[in-house]
Amino acid sequence: MELxxxxxxxxxxxxxxxxxxxxxxxxxxxxxxxxxxxxxxxEILKSAIVVGGSLEDKDVTDKMYEFFKRITDDNLRKLIVESWS
Structure with a gap:
């Protein structure tokens, strides 16, 4: 998804x-x-992940990392990792 x-x-x-x-x-x-x-x-969650990855904010990064550890959906986990690159 584009930013x-x-x-x-x-x-x-x-x-x-x-x-x-x-x-x-x-x-x-x-x-x-x-x-x-x-x-x-x-769709809203994916959009939030993409925007969050672009913000380069420690609080957002920490929240996304906690979420990454908590979820089991590989597609969402992949999206989180991609949003940080």
């Missing part, structure tokens, strides 16, 4: 995010809340 598509998906999921510029510090909170809400719609 732009991921941001657009999250903006559709929560219209309040529409004016928020990509990479804004508030995206950190959005990504963490979505990961904490698991199980959640898979």
């Amino acid at each position: 732009k598509v991921a941001y657009d998906n999250l903006r559709k999921y929560n219209p309040i995010l529409k004016p928020l510029p990509n990479g804004s510090p508030l995206w950190k909170k959005v990504v963490i809340e979505i990961i904490d809400s698991y199980p959640i719609d898979e």
Whole structure:
């Protein structure tokens, strides 16, 4: 999934995010809340993972790593690893 598509998906999921510029510090909170809400719609979760991987924030990285260890879905785990590269 492309980063732009991921941001657009999250903006559709929560219209309040529409004016928020990509990479804004508030995206950190959005990504963490979505990961904490698991199980959640898979497309929204994947979008949050892609956006989270691009933020280069320690709190988001830690949350994604905790999530990585907790889940068993190989596709989600692969997406997390790819989002960090």
